[in-house]
Amino acid sequence: MTGLELTLMYLLAAVLGVVTFRSLKLPPMLGYLVVGVVIGPNALALAQNSEGIKHLGEFGVVFLMFVIGLEFNLPKLRAMRQHVFGLGLFQVTGTMLLATFASLAFAIAAPTLWNMEWQTALALSGALAMSSTAIVVKLMAERLEMESEHGKRVMGVLLFQDLAVVPLLVLIPALGSSPEQLLTSLALA
Incomplete structure (x- = not known):
């Protein structure tokens, strides 16, 4: 699976997870966590490219820390x-x-x-x-x-x-x- 396919799969899963959890009146952040666990390398193993997932996760952490830094x-x-x-x-x-x-x-x-x-x-x-x-x-x-x-x-x-x-x-x-x-x-x- 290429990096682009991996990114698109995670984005689609995240959108579906957030929509599902919002319709259940649950926090969207919980949707992100559940989707990450389900499609990650240890549950359904839809993404076998662990190196690509690692880089994608590092970008996510950098962006979240940037957003937090903007708040203060x-x-x-x-x-x-x-x-x-x-x-x-x-x-x-x-x-x-x-x-x-x-x-x-x-x-x-x-x-x-x-x-x-x-x-x-x-x-x-x-x-x-x-x-x-x-x-x-x-x-x-x-x-x-x-x-x-x-x-x-x-x-x-x-x-x-x-x-x-x-x-x-x-x-x-x-x-x-x-x-x-x-x-x-x-x-x-």
């Missing part, structure tokens, strides 16, 4: 700094601490069912602390909640999560190093 300017971000670095920091660190301790407690309580080291628990908790800015912003914009007080708080948390991804992406490979090199790898990270 520097004065607006400065005005939201309490939400970003206060509430956002609290959400990410609180979720990571809670998920790490819960994973480790479960590993201690049931080692045959849940065998997990602290490095794996920390990486898992980092993933659990994140959410999709693109999806949440799209849903909030559709509901006209971007300028409400709770919308500003949600945006602050989402922006901090976006900022926290970079240190987490650096931290996770460092956690995989040998115990003798762990401290050095963490310091370099």
Whole structure:
């Protein structure tokens, strides 16, 4: 399947998914997700060109981040700094601490069912602390909640999560190093 055919198939499926989900009075973003899962390489496998899908997905992420970037300017971000670095920091660190301790407690309580080291628990908790800015912003914009007080708080948390991804992406490979090199790898990270 050529790149053009792949793009046209995904666009047609996305349009049909959005129309279906809107007729069911469900969010269109959910239609995009369901269509992506159904026609992707692991369900119906209509698109076997995984390299083409990867490039198409990268373009989609770039465009979504561009749209999010258009929503914000520097004065607006400065005005939201309490939400970003206060509430956002609290959400990410609180979720990571809670998920790490819960994973480790479960590993201690049931080692045959849940065998997990602290490095794996920390990486898992980092993933659990994140959410999709693109999806949440799209849903909030559709509901006209971007300028409400709770919308500003949600945006602050989402922006901090976006900022926290970079240190987490650096931290996770460092956690995989040998115990003798762990401290050095963490310091370099």
